[in-house]
Amino acid sequence: MAVDVRMxxxxxxxxxxxxxxxxxxxxxxxxxxxxxxxxxxxAIEEMGVTVEAILLTHTHFDHVGAVAELARATGAPVYCPELETQILANINDYMRFPGFGPFEDYDADETVAGGETLQLAGMDIEVVFTPGHSPGHVTYTVPAEGVMFSGDVLFQGSVGRTDLPGGDWPTLAASIADLMARYPDDTRVHPGHMGITTLGNERANNPFLQGLPQT
Known part of the structure; x- marks a missing residue:
């Protein structure tokens, strides 16, 4: 594998x-x-790299809390799901969990909706619209390298919760089924929580996926 992924x-x-x-x-x-x-x-300094972009799968606080500071320090543009830019820009207004924050707002530099192919850092990155955990959630994949960044859609042995505003299980199930149909089983899934897995492992073993259409 020619891609170096640090978690x-x-x-x-x-x-x-x-x-x-x-x-x-x-x-x-x-x-x-x-x-x-x-x-x-x-870590970025130790790797000796320039950050070309910051990619957001969705805008729940635990995924965007360091966006503003990282963007300011690196100068990298932030790509945000277009349906969730107002959340990123007013993050504290959407906080429903006491004891967290406050967080720094950020106005997205670029938006993604799904269907795009981004040419960034020498890679072609496909953006797939995967709602269900949040209304605008997207998944980023690098098909040439067999790598997927699934945010809070698909986890090792589990799936994203659907009891938050905009969450919906049938929608999430359809999003996961779409990913399963699009990409091969050996695609490495890098999720927003828990450990790294593969689509094939989740197809075979994830109890939440047993009712999904098989491809």
Whole structure:
């Protein structure tokens, strides 16, 4: 595999942020910087890379808490699901969990809706619209490298919760079925929480997926 993916589990909710690049490239991408910006910036410096973009799967607080600080420090543009830009820009207005925050708002530099192919850091990155956990959720994939960043759609042995505003199980199930149909079983899934897995492992073993259409 020619892609170098580093996982950093950050913050009180143990969210997974990813920094990835082609091996030996001096350009990298960051997915869902949820917390601990100094730790992430130290890793970026140690890798010796320039961050070309910050990619957000969705805008729940545990996935965006470090966005503003990271964007300011790196100068990288932030790609946000277009249906959730107002949340990112007014994050504290959407906080429903006491004891977290306050967080710094950020106005997205770019928006994604699904269906795009982004050319970033020497990679072609497909954006797939995967609502169900949140209204605008997207999944980022690098098909040439067999890599997927699933945010809070699909986890190792589990799936994203659907009891938050905009969540809906039939919608989430359809999103997961779409990912399963689009990409091969050996695609490595880098989720927003818990461990790294593959689509094939989840197809075979994830109890939440047993009723989904098989391809």
């Amino acid at each position: 950093f589990t950050v913050g009180p909710v143990q969210e997974n942020c990813f920094i990835f690049r082609l091996h030996d490239s001096d350009k990298a991408l960051v997915v869902d910087p949820g917390d601990e910006a100094p730790r992430l910036l130290a």
